Amino acid sequence: MKKLRLELYGNKVDSFYVDRWIHIAVTAGVEELAIIMPHIPGKEEYNFPCSLLFNGGENSIRYLYIAMCAFRPTAGLGCWTKLTRLLLSNVWIADDELEGLLSNCTAIQHLELKNCSEIVFLKIPLLECLTFLRVSLCINLQVIESDAPNLSTFCLFGGLVSILFGSDVKNIEVSCLKFGPPNIVRFARTELLSGAPDVERLVITSPNEMESTPMLSSKFLHLKYLHISLIANEAISPAYDYLSLVSFIEASPCLETFIFEVQQPDMKHDSIIGDSSPLRRLPQHSHNNLKSVTIIGFCSAKSLVELACHIIENTTSLEHLTLDTSHGCRSPGGRSLDKPDRWYYTVSGSLMAAPPDRCLPMWGRGIEESRRARFAIRKHIEWKVPFGVVFEIVEPCSRCLMPNF
Incomplete structure (x- = not known):
């Protein structure tokens, strides 16, 4: 199994079974993983089990798409050496958590953030492979700063923010x-x-x-x-x-x-x-x-x-x-x-x-x-x-x- 996409609906999703699927995907060496949780008003969001991804997943996952959940990576989880594409949509993740996560994604080339309302200061660390960045509808975002030397394409959709790029960005939308x-x-x-x-x-x-x-x-x-x-x-x-x-x-x-x-x-x-x-x-x-x-x-x-x-x-x-x-x-x-x-x-x-x-x-x-x-x-x-x-x-x-x- 190379690809796993869980797109869940309804208001009776059991997080225990979602965790089980993620564990199976990681141990099976999945290369593309997508988890889309349902939006349940008034109910606490699903907390993505980050530790499971670093239980072998960092050795296989190349594409990761997470939507409608909390994503709280902590320091010391390890380094993703193969992840090249990361998409976070309607994800609750703080500034320092995202920066720490990106610091461990040494091979990432493509990064998209959509409607991540907790992000205020987006700091892109020194990522040699990152060439594409899209930020959409992050309503509280105020500043984007990037040290990625090869970032060439940047897309901003939604509110206006201050930007500072240390790279020679060629294409901007x-x-x-x-x-x-x-x-x-x-x-x-x-x-x-x-x-x-x-x-x-x-x-x-x-x-x-x-x-x-x-x-x-x-x-x-x-x-x-x-x-x-x-x-x-x-x-x-x-x-x-x-x-x-x-x-x-x-x-x-x-x-x-x-x-x-x-x-x-x-x-x-x-x-x-x-x-x-x-x-x-x-x-x-x-x-x-x-x-x-x-x-x-x-x-x-x-x-x-x-x-x-x-x-x-x-x-x-x-x-x-x-x-x-x-x-x-x-x-x-x-x-x-x-x-x-x-x-x-x-x-x-x-x-x-x-x-x-x-x-x-x-x-x-x-x-x-x-x-x-x-x-x-x-x-x-x-x-x-x-x-x-x-x-x-x-x-x-x-x-x-x-x-x-």
């Missing part, structure tokens, strides 16, 4: 959907650089931005790929200035790909339609490496038109520009531009995931705004695109105009 904290984009611009100065690929998903992105002197000197998504339950705050995203572009001299995605059931920004005032112009700054720019959910918001114009007028290396007024349709076929997980709003305004092989359905206000966006492109943008740049305007196809979910 910071995400928060629906009712999470706003201003994730502002956080990334103001706080992320000090903790991860060598990032090359950055993906940001924010439920809303209440404050515009500030212009700062600090630079993302190695950033080549930037994807920013604003996914609001209602409308993106009209106080947010889309043109302020130039702060990211000007701070990233090596940037090659920029994708900006806006998903919202309604548009509250000032529209350029009927506005006779001149477009704002920021001080000229030449972008010499930016090759591909895509704006998904392009609308008639004046500051978004100004952002597109700024990019066109200041990017000498631009090769491909896509303005998608359909919120993600890639007719024919509804192909996803970048991420397999896309989002759309139902008629009632609730946020749902969209299959990667489908177009995103659109209704009245979205269809009308798509037409307004197309008019704004014709009047203010299309004629400015330099000769030789592949310019693509994506409009709703027939499948976008009818519900197909």
Whole structure:
């Protein structure tokens, strides 16, 4: 037996028998072990028998997934020499207990922590093999500090925390959907650089931005790929200035790909339609490496038109520009531009995931705004695109105009 997965339900689980199964798994030399306990309100959580894992398990277990229980490793239990992947979900474990556990996982490569509410200060010790870290919905977490020298990918989902990495982290994703904290984009611009100065690929998903992105002197000197998504339950705050995203572009001299995605059931920004005032112009700054720019959910918001114009007028290396007024349709076929997980709003305004092989359905206000966006492109943008740049305007196809979910 190489794999054992115990996924238990109900309110009459006897911990004695669970302990027996774990003991059998360890003595049988299991390489992959998953224990998912039921959530029983008002009942004390199952206390995972850590000592059983160090009764031979440290010599065989490569993958360990524990969910919905207390996990209290103590000092002196031994060293896991083969464990490469550790996932803890809804687990009660204290800061010092987790740090002590990780110190003994010398071969670990992949670490995921989800909804571990006791963790306040996450300290990653000197783990030579650790390359991937994902932290999700740990509501009391305030600081993440890592001494792992080869950590290359970091994903943070949920609240904002202070980070300090001693390694050259190259890939970072910071995400928060629906009712999470706003201003994730502002956080990334103001706080992320000090903790991860060598990032090359950055993906940001924010439920809303209440404050515009500030212009700062600090630079993302190695950033080549930037994807920013604003996914609001209602409308993106009209106080947010889309043109302020130039702060990211000007701070990233090596940037090659920029994708900006806006998903919202309604548009509250000032529209350029009927506005006779001149477009704002920021001080000229030449972008010499930016090759591909895509704006998904392009609308008639004046500051978004100004952002597109700024990019066109200041990017000498631009090769491909896509303005998608359909919120993600890639007719024919509804192909996803970048991420397999896309989002759309139902008629009632609730946020749902969209299959990667489908177009995103659109209704009245979205269809009308798509037409307004197309008019704004014709009047203010299309004629400015330099000769030789592949310019693509994506409009709703027939499948976008009818519900197909």
